[in-house]
Amino acid sequence: MTESAPKPVLRIRDLVVEFKTEMGVIRALDKISFEVMAGESLGIVGESGCGKSVTALSILKLIPSPPGRIAEGSIELDGIEVVSQPEHEMRKVRGALASMIFQEPMTALNPVFTIGNQMVEVIRVHQKVSKTKAKKQAIEMLRTVNIESPEKRIDQYPHELSGGMRQRVMIAMALSCSPKLLIADEPTTALDVTVQAQVMEEIKRLQQEMNMGLILITHDLGVIAESCSRVLVMYCGKIIEMAETGELYKNPRHPYTRGLLDSIPRVRKEKLKTLPTIKGMVPDLADLPKGCRFADRCPKVEDRCRTEEPPLEDTEGGGKVACFHPN
């Protein structure tokens, strides 16, 4: 962490993302707002379908459209408004200001081009350098992410590498143009347990070395505890709690967060592959209840929760929570 006054690399305000589906228009994100400071790492947790990937994709305007669209709100990346940016201008943002690592290292790289070909292409999108120079940079980048004999690897095809190695290549590609923000959407979920920790180490090390903002999306609350300074909990397209990691783990305020943490087994050594489950069903985005979206599963539910939506309000712990009866 640097001493200089932290400045947000990402500022999201009242973001609404909608999808046209057979059941009508659904709001995958409903007015979410948050910030990421330079050099800060923010974890995002939440059950499947709560909108984590949609959040990540909308930052780079990669929401598949149709059916999706950014309906309202603002996304500022390093002072640049992304939402109104025309598609051909997005090239300067993607990979350069903010970059992304995807979950599936098997399919996320193009199978019919070599690693080098794909890395050189990305480097040359953002820098006016010759192919030879770009290749040298790519080799350096592979070395940086600790790939052995990068001169050899660079001419190989994705299928010739192991899953962990492919994910390192992804990291190398994502970071090849020194972005200010790195978004990692479940970067280790598809990997072997032993490799997971190594890849996470790599991401953390590079984030610190390059002083990038990091958004880490994961199902693994343990990984968040180790890697993130702040956590954001999402539920049904809304942010329901946001706090410093220590504070959140010590003192979860939202009944949902509490439920998540309570269901983590005491023995931490055994890492969780999936988010612990809380009984009850997540409401359908096409058919949301009127009041609090968690009401059907909440142990502290009362009448007011069923008619009014709790706003996201500051807590005395310095975080925010959306609940009428926070802890």
Added chain:
Amino acid sequence: METLQYAIRKLIYAIPLLFGVTFLSFILMVHFGPDLTYSILPKSATQEQIEEIRAELGYDLPFLQRYGKFMKEVVTLDFGSSTSSGEKVSSILKKAVPVSFLVALPAFILANLLGILLALYAANHRGRFPDKAVMVLAAIGMSISYLMVVIAFQLIFCTSYGLNWFPVQGWVEPPPDYPDATAGEIFYYYWYYYWSYVAVPTLASIFVALGYNTRFFRAVIVEELNRDYVRTARAYGVRNRKIMMKHVLKNAMIPISTRIIITLPFVVIAGNLVVEKFFGIPGVGLVTYDAITNGDLPIVKAVVTCTAVLYVLALILTDIVYKIIDPRISYSK
């Protein structure tokens, strides 16, 4: 070099398949094929005459011997003589095959090329107006019969009801014998008459094939566009044009090239039946058409067998093309 070895291995593996298709051709065309005895002999033929002819045609031979005889014909590419003209089948086909290629190739190349371009265009705008427009046109093209297209195009381009730009029927004749014609003039002569006879068949064939091709290619490209590597390239700022023309196209070429190669034997032989008949072009299609109507068995036998063999060879070619495009296929397979 490795590719050559791979090709040879594929060819060796294809030998059983070649035996299979030729055996099938034998069963259908020879063993259960039509009995020509009575079309050769008058109704009043005696038993001796009948036996004589049957022996001559080889009908009295046991199964394996007939098969052996047939295989010898296949291997030496000598299918005997046409029963209607007496000309050797091999020399008839030697003349007809290049003609068929010359007629079919421009349409074949253009219909595939245009199909890929239209499919890229439609897929790039998928779900929106340009895509829908292209798909509606493709559906219309697909639903009009080949025969109607040929007749309509002939009316439009080759008669005084329409533009009357091209001859209705016929094929390039050798040039008249001018003693001092230069090579350039002779080339120009062939070039001019080639296109005047091939233009309308080409347009008609493109019209008919384009709808099918575009639909198929678009489906392949749209499927590729939904792959993760497209999202990755986009996330790192690669231009849409480059994503389409490099990333997507190369992956899509795997199924697309298969289709192109597999359709080639049919386009050149069977598919040209209609075109060659209606435009009076002396290619394999016309030869086959006439042979079928005249019951000229040796020719039909030769065409059917060669098509089957060509088809197997086309399959091998697709394997080789796969190998060149897709690095995931190892040489040892």
